[in-house]
Amino acid sequence: MNVLEKDIRFLKGVGENREKLFKKLGIKKAEDLLWHIPRKYLDYSKLKKIRELCDGEVESFIAKVAGKPVEIETKSIKIIKIPVEDGTGVVTTVWFNQDYIKNVLKEGEIFCFSGKIERKGFYIEVKNPEFEKYDQHLLHTGRIVPVYNSTEGLSQKVIRNIINNLLNQIDGALEDIIPAYIKQKYNLKDINFAIKNIHFPENKLSLELARKRLVFEEFYLLQLALLLLKENIEKNEGLKIENAQNSLEEFEKFLPFELTEAQKRVLAEIAQDLESTKQMNRLIQGDVGCGKTVVALASAYATIKAGYQVALMAPTEVLALQHYNECKKYFGNKFNVRLLIGSTPKKEKEIILKELEHGLCKMVIGTHALIQDEVKFKNLGLAITDEQHRFGVIQRVELTKKGSSPNILVMTATPIPRTLSLVLYGDLDISIIDQLPPGRKKILTYAVDESFRQRVYNFIKKQLDEGRQVYWICPLIEESETLNAKSAVEFAKSLKEGFFKDYNIGCLHGKLSAKERDKILNDFKDGYIHILVSTTVVEVGINVPNATVMVIENAERFGLAQLHQLRGRVGRGEHQSYCILFNQSDSEIAKKRMIAITRSQNGFEIAEMDLKLRGPGDLFGTKQHGVMNFKVADIINDMDILKQARIAAEETIRLNLVDNKLLEKINKQFYNNIENIGL
Ligand code: ADP
Ligand code: MG
Secondary structure (H helix, E strand, C coil): CCHHHCEHHHCCCCCHHHHHHHHHCCCCEHHHHHCCCCCEEEECCCEECHHHCCCCCEEEEEEEECCCCEEEECCCCEEEEEEEECCCCEEEEEEECCCCHHHHCCCCCEEEEEEEEEEECCEEEEECCEEEECCCCCCCCCCEEEECCCCCCCCHHHHHHHHHHHHHHHCCCCCCCCCHHHHHHCCCCCHHHHHHHHHCCCCHHHHHHHHHHHHHHHHHHHHHHHHHHHHHHHHCECCCCCCHHHHHHHHHCCCCCCCCHHHHHHHHHHHHHHHCCECCEEEEEECCCCCHHHHHHHHHHHHHHCCCEEEEECCCHHHHHHHHHHHHHHHCCCCCEEEECCCCCHHHHHHHHHHHHCCCCCEEEECHHHHCCCCCCCCEEEEEECCHHHCCHHHHHHHHCCCCCCEEEEEECCCCCHHHHHHHCCCCEEEEECCCCCCCCCCEEEEECHHHHHHHHHHHHHHHHCCCEEEEECCECCCCCCCCCCEHHHHHHHHHHCCCCCCCEEEECCCCCHHHHHHHHHHHHCCCCCEEEECHHHCCCCCCCCEEEEEECCHHHCCHHHHHHHHCCCCCCCCCCEEEEECCCCCHHHHHHHHHHHHCCCHHHHHHHHHHHHCHHHHHCCHHHCCCCCCCCCCCCCHHHHHHHHHHHHHHHHCCCCCHHHHHHHHHHHHHCHHHCCC
């Protein structure tokens, strides 16, 4: 069997206990271990003579154990001192509570040490240094030493040894999947060099080259995956939607408002796609509140009129429900539209599944529930995903697989810089709605600390008494989850028992059943609930125009783009709206972020700042949505490599260099492994 496929437990140095610890780190197979890239490095590469060691510096030196251990024992601590020498001087190594060291540092044996030097005249001391037996191949000292993400019970030494064993076992036999031509043209090192040197770099330059190669590979594979996806789609004979333009115009008549110029432009682009036989594959990008939903529903209308079915997938049940209601509002009973979410009762679900299969249900709106195997369509003509950044490429592809080359429309409110768009949505045509519906007022945004709390409460009361409503966001559901952050449940209770006892307070979070959430949201929409305390389940898409205040507790815990989305929940009606951010952190970066969000209302600008201030992870929501899990690459710092990888991927396809092993790798990485990527 290929050693890379081996279960981690069969590797040298890994027993049952360590297996468990490694699995905690997500390392299951030997291959995962190779890709457990060091978090950082310690530079112990400069070996010095003892005479040259400097006070206060972290230094490395080779020395012989030059005497017996001296033990000093106090009530709380046991100290062992062992002298070592190299002919130019003596160093006293000092060990705290490490009794075993007596049996390791044996007199006369030679070791390499790395640690912080304390020097007083001729007396030199080093406390708890890193050390290992001196040999030709040092791992833990006297070199650039890798430091890994770990977990309790798994020491750096153990991880290094196990990885080193594995590398020795592989012995340069990793197969290189990047075509030789590309490797040469872009000056890339061989994969064996790269993997070896990313773990145990020969020197700084080889670390740099190793890293470049691996970053390139990550970007390159992603770009290839997206380009192939695009090519595949373009090959498909798409559905031709007859009279799309007319249907779209007809739909406009159902609306209580005039479409904005930007919406009209995007609809014209969509009409062209729909009427051609090419499969539509389009992303609608537009800031919160720009009105993407009606554009999607218009497209749905045209598709249904032409005799096909439509699926709309949203990331949360709350949002699916809201789309469902909006859909009902415009379509009335013209078509059979259904809601299919995780909590749909079994009986009802069975009916919906039948209706879909026989083409009786024309449009289904739902969550991930839509991509389950049991869901079958008679003739799916349009697959829409809302808030695409919450889904992975795979999920998008899964939905489209429910039909035979249906048209594809994806929507996202996360404005991202152009270069990133290309990377993340490289396979899509992009339409941008860059205009908000008329009459929207600027949302006045304030970042405040605790000293403002009472003033804020008074202000909110005034708004409530004028008939407005309030969103109040907490980062957590329950108190126990983590320290020092407000939880929605407790917080709602404290408001109800305290300052806001005369108002109706609802609490919305992900642990409620869909029915409970449904009721709370409806009560909020109907104005019965005055203050809606919520976790970020409202982040995406909720629309209640009478709500004018968005309060966010622990705002420092959210990404800028996320704050911007949350803020976008207000300012949707005729009244002046406000966003109040309680920043509970004193960190400089938190302050900068608060300033950024209070100064700008422009999603693209905020996205750029988010990138600068935090890195892209938070741009797309939190980690738990599995977004942008590059192992080595850093999308900001490695932007140049990214551009190269894009060009290389295009070249690879043009020159027909995609062979089976490359294809297999892409399939494995992007289509089998949903966890791996979320774009
Ligand atoms: P998003 O793009 O963030 O998904 P929505 O589609 O939820 O935004 O639209 C936000 C609100 O704006 C909804 O109440 C919608 O009915 C309304 N809306 C959309 N387009 C227009 C328009 N052209 N004129 C006025 N209101 C509009
Ligand atoms: Mg939306």
